[in-house]
Amino acid sequence: MNANLSAFTMRRRTLNWKAVKLYDEVMRVLTFGNEALRQKSEPVENIDGEIESLLAGMFKILERHKGVGLAAVQIGIPRRFFITRIGNDAPRVFINPLIIETSGELADYEEGCLSLPGVWGQIMRPKMVRLQARNEKGKLLTIDADGILARVIQHECDHLDGTLFIDKLSALKRERLLNKYEKLKTKK
């Protein structure tokens, strides 16, 4: 077991394991071209057992794909929440996130997405963000994020509005990236 996951694993012990197993078997990451990725997610009204089971399953997917962030809509659940797990940082849950401030300073960073496996693009975004979100216990938090976390938060918040990172590339770069993606897909 990864020590970084211990906080979340402890919480998972209280879950309905049958449900977790079921979700794990049916959960698949939707990939580019699936129109469900383009829908606008709806707010989460209750943080209940179903959300907890989805979160547990999403963390498993993130671990399996060695990703750093995953939004619920990527597994076909159009609700406003996402998870992150970056290096040694604790796993985090963001429910009904709202970015309330961004830095004027921008940063250039190479982004990828579990819904577009195998391709990456340089994207310019604000270097820092301040957001409000509820955690898995329903507690409302104000979070100041910098570095990779700020980047992942912005990428995942975009998913909740049906936006993908490739939308932020120039038409030429997007075309190149998608050509590469299609080639990779047909190779599989």
Ligand SMILES: [Zn+2]
């Ligand atoms: Zn993504």
